[in-house]
Amino acid sequence: MDDLKLDHIIHYVQNLNDFNYPGHLFKLYQGGQHEKLGTYNRLAFIDNTYLELLDVHKPQLLKKVVKTEEGRVTFPSKIVQDNFRQGIKNIAFRTQDIDQVKQSLELRNVDVIGPVKMQRENRRGKRLTWRVLYIADPDYRVKPPFFIQWDDADGVRAKKIDPYAQNEFKVHGIKINSTERKHTVAKWKNWFDMEVVDETDHYTTMKLKHDDILYHIYDGDFSGYKTILLKDKKTTSSYTLIIRGATYQFTADSEKE
Numbered sequence: 134m135d136d137l138k139l140d141h142i143i144h145y146v147q148n149l150n151d152f153n154y155p156g157h158l159f160k161l162y163q164g165g166q167h168e169k170l171g172t173y174n175r176l177a178f179i180d181n182t183y184l185e186l187l188d189v190h191k192p193q194l195l196k197k198v199v200k201t202e203e204g205r206v207t208f209p210s211k212i213v214q215d216n217f218r219q220g221i222k223n224i225a226f227r228t229q230d231i232d233q234v235k236q237s238l239e240l241r242n243v244d245v246i247g248p249v250k251m252q253r254e255n256r257r258g259k260r261l262t263w264r265v266l267y268i269a270d271p272d273y274r275v276k277p278p279f280f281i282q283w284d285d286a287d288g289v290r291a292k293k294i295d296p297y298a299q300n301e302f303k304v305h306g307i308k309i310n311s312t313e314r315k316h317t318v319a320k321w322k323n324w325f326d327m328e329v330v331d332e333t334d335h336y337t338t339m340k341l342k343h344d345d346i347l348y349h350i351y352d353g354d355f356s357g358y359k360t361i362l363l364k365d366k367k368t369t370s371s372y373t374l375i376i377r378g379a380t381y382q383f384t385a386d387s388e389k390e
Contacts, residue, residue, distance in 0.1 A: 149188035220378030310353025
């Protein structure tokens with residue numbers, strides 16, 4: 134699993150069609166609908182990833198889906214499990230060989246579901262397709278990232294996204310709370326081949342082998358994704374925004390991480 138990189142971050146926002154970031158900080162573009170899940174999204178593209186803002190247009194359908202074996206691990210399932218509380222619900226790791234990832238996990242006796250063929254359709258009727266793979270292990274404290282492989286090659290997809298990307302912003306880390314940090318760290322090392330780059334009495338910092346983004350796992354009273362850490366090339370000092378249950382923490386590009 135040497136090619137894993139952060140693909141995107143999922144932030145659940147209610148009444149998404151009426152939402153804009155404060156000051157229109159991030160430009161939002163229409164995504165599409167996931168008809169089988171009852172969800173739809175809007176997207177903000179930045180330098181090294183994108184933010185998927187997700188909402189539910191068919192809550193009863195999503196509640197029904199989450200009760201199935203596959204549905205309980207799907208990327209919007211945490212919305213139902215959190216009683217529709219807004220905030221960051223999951224993250225996705227991109228791979229070029231999702232079948233190899235599945236094989237590698239199964240050799241480690243990790244239960245998985247998928248790869249599952251996915252699609253969404255935008256308002257123009259254009260269809261985007263991809264495959265996802267979920268870790269089905271019920272013994273976790275933080276909902277595990279899922280794996281995604283786009284049907285478009287990386288170069289093709291990058292060309293499509295580039296005109297919409299706000300390259301002055303770049304994610305450099307994510308803060309995560311865990312009620313059992315050592316347990317979460319051990320799982321993430323096994324599942325994603327992550328390396329520990331720093332550790333204290335209160336947090337552990339990890340990273341994927343070939344991605345620079347840092348995952349800071351803190352001791353907490355609850356388990357879940359808490360804060361997105363970003364660099365802003367156009368600011369001279371740090372600032373923080375709390376937006377719909379999620380914390381966005383920005384530092385100037387010149388500041389040390």
